[in-house]
Amino acid sequence: MANKDNHRHFGHVRKLPSNRYQASYLGPDGTRRYAPETFVTKTDANAWLSTVEADLLRGEWVDPLLGKVKLEEFGTRWIKERSLGVRTREEYNRIFRLHVVPLLDGKTLNDISTETVRSWRQHLLDNGRSATTTAKAYRLLRAILNTALDDNRIKRNPCRIKGADQEKAPERPVASVPQVFTLAESMPPRFRLLVLAAAFTGLRWGELIGLRRGDVDLDAPTVKVPRRLAQLNSGKLVAGPPKSEAGYRTVALPDILVDDFRRHLMAFVGAGPEALMFVGPKGAGLKRGNWHRSVKWIKTVKVVGLPEGFHFHDLRHTGNTLAAASGASTRELMHRMGHGSMRAALIYQHATSERDREIAAKLSRRVKAARKRRT
Numbered sequence: 001m002a003n004k005d006n007h008r009h010f011g012h013v014r015k016l017p018s019n020r021y022q023a024s025y026l027g028p029d030g031t032r033r034y035a036p037e038t039f040v041t042k043t044d045a046n047a048w049l050s051t052v053e054a055d056l057l058r059g060e061w062v063d064p065l066l067g068k069v070k071l072e073e074f075g076t077r078w079i080k081e082r083s084l085g086v087r088t089r090e091e092y093n094r095i096f097r098l099h100v101v102p103l104l105d106g107k108t109l110n111d112i113s114t115e116t117v118r119s120w121r122q123h124l125l126d127n128g129r130s131a132t133t134t135a136k137a138y139r140l141l142r143a144i145l146n147t148a149l150d151d152n153r154i155k156r157n158p159c160r161i162k163g164a165d166q167e168k169a170p171e172r173p174v175a176s177v178p179q180v181f182t183l184a185e186s187m188p189p190r191f192r193l194l195v196l197a198a199a200f201t202g203l204r205w206g207e208l209i210g211l212r213r214g215d216v217d218l219d220a221p222t223v224k225v226p227r228r229l230a231q232l233n234s235g236k237l238v239a240g241p242p243k244s245e246a247g248y249r250t251v252a253l254p255d256i257l258v259d260d261f262r263r264h265l266m267a268f269v270g271a272g273p274e275a276l277m278f279v280g281p282k283g284a285g286l287k288r289g290n291w292h293r294s295v296k297w298i299k300t301v302k303v304v305g306l307p308e309g310f311h312f313h314d315l316r317h318t319g320n321t322l323a324a325a326s327g328a329s330t331r332e333l334m335h336r337m338g339h340g341s342m343r344a345a346l347i348y349q350h351a352t353s354e355r356d357r358e359i360a361a362k363l364s365r366r367v368k369a370a371r372k373r374r375t
Contacts, residue, residue: 011049013042021045025052033064036110055155066153067110072101074109074153075144085240087206087230092140099124099137109148114158117141121164135167173307175199175318183304187295193257193264194278197223198315200254202323202336205312206230207247209286210239214273218262221253225338229285237285247338288312 011025020038023045027033039045055061079092103120104112117138124134142159149157175183184195197208206228215224225247229237242248253261269275278286280294292298292312301310320337328336 010053013045013049015042023049025049027063028056028061031065036064060155062152062155064110066151067148068108069153071104071107071109071112071144074148075100075141078144078147085230085243086232086238087240088243090233095133095137095140099129099133100141109145109153112145112154112158114160117158118161121161132167135165138164172314172317173310174321175306175310175315177322179304179306180315180318183300183306186300186304190264190268190281191278191291191295193260195315196257196260198312199319200257200322201251202316202319202338203251204228204243204316204338205288207242207338209237209276209278211277212273213265213269213271213275213277216261216265216277218253218258218265221255221258221261222250223253224250231287235287237287242338244338246334249335249338251336 011023014022014024016022016038018038020040021042021044022038023035024032035045035048039048052061075096079089079096082089082092084092100120103123104116107116121134121138124137125131129137138159138161142157142165145154145157145159148154180195180199184192187195194208197203198205201208201223203211203223203225207225210227210229211223211225215226217223225242227239228242228247230240231237264277268279269277276285280286280291297312302308316337320333323333323336333339
């Protein structure tokens with residue numbers, strides 16, 4: 001008979017007028033919860049209730065009501081409440097708005113399965129999103145859903161696609177030492193040191209333009225990195241902490257830069273300890289786009305003989321490569337670069353032909369010395 005309740009020791013199964021079966025149970029709080037779908041047979045409905053009962057007994061039950069919140073609402077709140085730098089927060093909001101919400105619009109946390117994530121990711125790739133953008137979007141969605149998992153809103157994180165979080169960025173170009181100095185000499189005098197420091201200190205653009213006179217100790221000689229300047233989408237420069245805890249560091253200056261720092265401090269930096277190290281001709285902080293145009297970066301790079309597409313950030317890549325070739329350990333590279341994980345530092349730990357020749361030469365000298373001692 002339709003609508004007749006079928007009782008069991010846990011939960012209820014009811015036959016509907018459609019001849020399908022509906023399963024429900026009372027949760028720990030006494031609220032009745034229903035299966036997300038109806039079943040063809042009573043056996044299937046009972047099997048679903050047995051699974052729920054087992055989860056309750058193991059302490060693995062997840063309240064399905066908590067998972068009914070919309071992904072857009074939960075993700076927006078996640079980004080707002082997260083402890084992030086202002087630039088990172090803007091970037092997360094942009095990725096979420098452009099690459100996550102449009103394709104998963106209207107879905108609740110409960111609605112998102114691994115199949116849903118797989119289809120969403122493939123749609124991004126099929127519609128012109130780069131592998132790098134897709135990997136960033138995937139990592140953001142996974143982080144949001146990890147919090148949903150921690151909050152017991154979902155039973156498991158559906159972002160389980162192997163390798164989807166990885167991006168194979170193309171190998172960045174490396175400048176030679178003569179090219180670095182030629183590039184520096186091609187800059188207006190107030191920006192000569194900016195290029196040299198980018199190549200030989202391991203500091204990022206935002207860390208360099210955030211440096212102040214008081215951060216530089218030429219007796220040590222060292223540079224402290226207590227902050228960075230981030231440029232918002234509005235163009236405003238905002239001071240904030242480095243990208244991570246590892247970003248707070250004191251970096252030793254190569255001796256070759258000490259005189260350059262001294263001359264730069266005398267010629268272009270204000271007297272107070274809070275005076276910015278690198279400013280424009282009118283004393284304002286540097287904005288990346290304006291600075292690139294003012295120094296004719298693309299044209300200058302080409303004249304120097306560097307490959308098309310050589311970025312300012314590639315000077316940091318150049319310096320890290322030189323540091324690795326000089327024998328810096330992974331831990332030492334991590335410190336100099338301001339990274340908290342080994343992944344980035346290990347990129348520079350590959351063997352270079354120059355370093356290999358140095359090792360071969362040292363090995364040869366040791367062998368010769370050992371043979372000489374025997375004779």
